[in-house]
Amino acid sequence: MKQRIAWITDSTAYVPDELRERHDIHIVPLDVIFEDGTYEDGFGLSPEQLYEKIDRAQTVPTTSQPSVGKFLKLYETLADTYDCAIAVHLSSRLSGTYNASLNAAGMVDFPIEVVDSQIVSYPITALILKGIALAERGVDFRAIAAALREEAAKNENYIVIGSLSQLHKGGRLSSAQFFLGNLLQIKPIFRIRGGVVELFEKVRTESKAVKRILEQLEAARKKHRITEVQILHGNVLEKALELKESITARYQDIHVLIGPLSSVLGVHGGRGTLALTWTNEPREQE
Incomplete structure (x- = not known):
């Protein structure tokens, strides 16, 4: 008999409603804290309202992790229905x-296995989907969790920051850096490696930044099997669609998914942020 496995994640993961309902995925929200109050990530604020509030705010809103008590309450409830659980969360770093x-x-x-995804957003969801596929084959939940921890290391991602003002207000850029960056149209590209955000490159103009991350996709594709990429955006769907068109025009065998950044991630990246992420699978599996 297959184990009844409960799947849990947090609100930084991008989980479309259809996917959430089909697999009964439980999402524990982080909090976004503005001067006028606290909002649960994914509830109470649309993406448009979020960025409007960010633009008007004098100080950068902060974010807060869910409490132990919130998780405890959920796990006690799930114990009545499921045999075990696997929770996949954003990077512990x-x-x-x-x-x-x-x-x-x-x-x-x-029995609960907690997995550090070493990443954020849709790659967390991709891990959960791989876990669900293993569960449907009858794999034990502990073995599934072990496989997901290995899988997490295969992710590659690039994030083009949409708003230098957001970095400036958050103390990540000095006033001089902010002024010079705007003057020269600097677009920093970040990536998450080993669970930590690091600066990949600084380039001039957004178009050059997008070209650079597409070059990274091309380089990765020469070494790995890539069947799907995900584009996450900070309330700029039209730019995400343009990026998708560039990818599908060149790679007919790659499926492209588009989704919004969660409120927590939007707070840090700002309106206009674009992220491109994929999983590097070994070619020998082809």
């Missing part, structure tokens, strides 16, 4: 969410 989930898991008489 970017947030305390993973540790809060892990601590709560240790407080209940219910």
